Amino acid sequence: MALLTPRSGRGSPTVTNGGMGLAEIAKRHRWAVELLAPVKGEQVLEIGCGHGIATGLLLKAGAAVVAVDRSDKMITACIKRNAGLGSLTAFASAFETLELGPFDAALAVNVDFPRQKDTGWARAMAKAVKPGGRLVLVLEAPAIRTADRFAMEAAAGLVGVGFEVDTELREGMVAVKGVRVGAANRG
Numbered sequence: 001m002a003l004l005t006p007r008s009g010r011g012s013p014t015v016t017n018g019g020m021g022l023a024e025i026a027k028r029h030r031w032a033v034e035l036l037a038p039v040k041g042e043q044v045l046e047i048g049c050g051h052g053i054a055t056g057l058l059l060k061a062g063a064a065v066v067a068v069d070r071s072d073k074m075i076t077a078c079i080k081r082n083a084g085l086g087s088l089t090a091f092a093s094a095f096e097t098l099e100l101g102p103f104d105a106a107l108a109v110n111v112d113f114p115r116q117k118d119t120g121w122a123r124a125m126a127k128a129v130k131p132g133g134r135l136v137l138v139l140e141a142p143a144i145r146t147a148d149r150f151a152m153e154a155a156a157g158l159v160g161v162g163f164e165v166d167t168e169l170r171e172g173m174v175a176v177k178g179v180r181v182g183a184a185n186r187g
């Protein structure tokens with residue numbers, strides 16, 4: 001595993017859990033990984049990994065994971081939680097500022113990109129995912145209005161950069177699933 005802090009000029013923080021207990025696997029993590037359906041040996045990007053809970057599920061499925069979070073504290077927790085589980089590289093950075101991949105698949109759970117100042121998140125996702133590769137965004141959205149707003153705005157952003165998109169609702173959560181159009185999925 002590696003902890004890298006590219007372009008920030010900051011040093012790597014010490015790897016401790018800073019007194020944080022292990023956060024629990026929630027239904028949003030399980031659903032997101034189920035929808036992504038990682039295959040052993042795939043290269044998968046998790047954006048906004050937080051404590052690294054979905055990262056752990058991806059590693060257990062045999063994926064090689066790159067986890068990114070703009071919080072040093074979260075990256076430290078992610079590394080601590082997933083020590084020894086598999087191939088994990090972690091970056092403390094806003095993912096839009098990185099040039100990573102392209103990956104077979106990418107995932108973001110409870111990261112409300114459309115609500116953030118537009119940092120080019122959709123374009124960055126298109127660069128990060130291979131043609132034919134998959135993308136899953138899951139948001140907990142107890143109110144249908146929130147689910148609709150996220151689904152419509154995220155889908156519009158992704159269609160605009162070359163993803164085919166589908167959306168799904170389940171138990172207070174919404175998923176936006178994308179496949180990047182390109183050579184790999186032309187019949």
Ligand SMILES: C[S@@+](CC[C@H](N)C(=O)[O-])C[C@H]1O[C@@H](n2cnc3c(N)ncnc32)[C@H](O)[C@@H]1O
Pocket residue numbers: 028047048049050051052053068069070071074093094095096108109110111
């Ligand atoms: C609400 S938390 C969700 C954490 C985790 N995915 C989960 O569901 O348990 C959102 C996380 O995304 C990170 N984040 C938000 N925007 C980001 C970006 N543009 N690049 C990297 N990390 C980001 C935040 O630092 C935060 O840790």
